[in-house]
Amino acid sequence: MKIIHTADLHLGFNAYPKEGAEQRFASLNFLEDYALKSKPDIVLIAGDLFDRRDPPSFVQERFALFVKNLTKNGIGIFILTGNHEGPPNKERRIHLDVYSALEIPNVIVARKMGLYKMKGVNIVAVPYPYKKNLLAKDKYKIESEEEAAKLMNEVILKSVKKYLEKVSDKNPVILTMHIGVSEGKVGSEQYLALTNELTISVSDLDFEEVSYIAMGHLHEMQMLSTPRNNIPVVYPGSLERLNFGEENNKKGFFEVEFSEGTHTPSMEFVENPFARSFYTINLRKDEDTENVDWNKAKKSITRIKLLEDFENEEILKSLIEKLKKESYVFAGITDSRREKDETAFAVTHRAISPKQAIEKYLSEKAKNNEFIKKEKEKIAEVSTEILKEVFEGSEEV
Template identity: 30%
Template sequence: MRIIHFADLHLGVETYGRPDAATGLDTRLLDFLIAFDKLVDYAIAEKVDLVLFCGDAFKSRDPSQTQQREFARRIRKLADAGIPVFLLTGNHDLPATSGRATSTEIYDTLRIPKVTVASQAKVHTIETASGLLQVAALPWPRKSTLEGKAQGEGQNLSSEELKAKVEAAMSARIRQMADSLDPMLPSILAAHIWVDGAATASERKFILGSEPTVMLSNIALPAFDYVALGHLHKRQELTQNPPVIYSGSLERLDFGEERDDKGFYVIEFTKDGGRKHTDYHFHKLDGRRFLTLEKTLYEGELDPTLSVLKMLTNRSDDIAGAVVQLKLKMPEPVAPLLREAEIKNALKDAYYFGIAREVERQARNRLGAEHDESLTPLQALDKYLAMKGVSEARKKELMSKAAELMAEVES
């Protein structure tokens, strides 16, 4: 039995994109769809038994009709090929208010053949071409549900108390699902969660304080043959027995993922004399590349622009087709010497580029070499009047008035 595990598609990310003349779609949306197409084509060519998606189909909780159409086309293509699809609900799939549908709920409502939508924590038994498969689903937790229940019981929980309650409920539910599994059948835990200690990519670490997390020991249970995770965009294998794996996002979202490989996992379950074995490997996709170039320029360079152009020429193959950010650091006198038009022309083969200048401003000390802050106000005035060539008589008069003012202020 072979299964594809992927997550965090995030259709709708359009940063660094532009309208495509042929389709009218944003070119970054096309990047994500191309990656999805490669996965779909692989699944059909290799006749996999299940495509398991671990949440966050779209960037927005309210995706556009175009984004929903493009996602549906690929889900339908898999289903028409006889490949079951399992769609787990992620945090980006949940509506902003209770009572509204999730972004993938329509597939469940229409009872699309071969498509299972998991928006609640429960065990699903999926019929595949190679036999039955158990998938214990743990979608993104709805804190509002537990909060409403607590309020109904007369409890007003703080944010930390609510977070702790959600974490305890998730861990308990994982254990309950694990205990209910048939040990003779292959089983997967599919979860859209943050595992404590897992590394991040483009996600912002500051949100961790408000997000519920689970301990690795609470999900790496022997009842599961494989733990498929979504939510964090950085691909990582947390344990091997059982395999606990974040597949990462299918395509790079921003420069936080510049050095991350993107793709999906292929899992294979086999039996040997009644004993189950799990093998897996990562299938890398060639997505949109992100490239950061940095150059420090120094005062005294005869032609700082030429120095930048030489670096760009040496990296021309890397620049072509990539999203590029060029960071230039320089002292203030160098800044006006840069010929930006020539630099932009050297970056013309990039998919997208941005140029950031970090100019080191030179401190100006109008009173000379002695540090201003080491002088008292009267000393500073005396030094200033001397620099301006004020006569001794006039200087004496001004210094006297200044001393009177200082005394008045101090009193």
């Protein structure tokens, strides 16, 4: 029994408008080619397969081909929904519902918690937990975010227990979840700051019936295990590099194998050589402009980071001109010499958070608008609240 465990593909994610179309599906192509050669029983996608609930048609089409090519070769596909494509409430339809409607054998979309079965394997699934889905307003009177998180934790663990009790055979049990664990490492640019994200502790997942815990959500590859039963708790990380915070991370997926009659899996990380490349040119002093790795810049989304004593704006300007011509994509400049998060020159893509962008915008407007000047703080507060609503569970804020 062999399973490929991948997560956070974020298909349809547009890193930089100037990036070439060839990168769009480079990582999915790699996964597909690998799966067709290795012939696992199941490809398990632990959430955030798509970057949006309703991805563009060409992205839907490419994934449909993936489904066709794998199922034609007898490979099952198990899709857990993450915060990027999952329904924030029960009624909301999502693009992936198409696959449930088609009832393709050995293709399962788990948008609800439950015990699923594929090719004999028991899969207990916990999609990204939306507050609205888990806690009915009339049922609980929630005083604070902490209390809500605690309640959600209880609901999830109770449900997992319930589904584990329903397992009626001796086949391996896999628990798959799209959620962060409190012991896990969050990538430096994966913004979780605004959303009071729910995390779960690895020690709470120590169910002895479970053989492997297939996680998704954290974009950095990491292998943890439960304290008592030593069950592997594995994040393959995102299949692609999505931002500069992942510049030095290895990208790929896990191949997990259960040999006949055993419940202890062997795991191997398969590295994806086609993940996009990011390159930060750190300029601490003026001479650092001579140490640019131009081969790397040619293949990479490249940015300049100003640090410490860098001063010479003339040198900087000519370096920018050259990078605009010769790098794969020139993403801009971050100025970390002054207060944290202040940016130099043009504000670059995702160089500041949406919250900071609102504050910056309002400060700018306040200069010649008395009303905004007076109500700046209130507007910022309300806008932040709206952002929280809109992006509930998203990493984009």
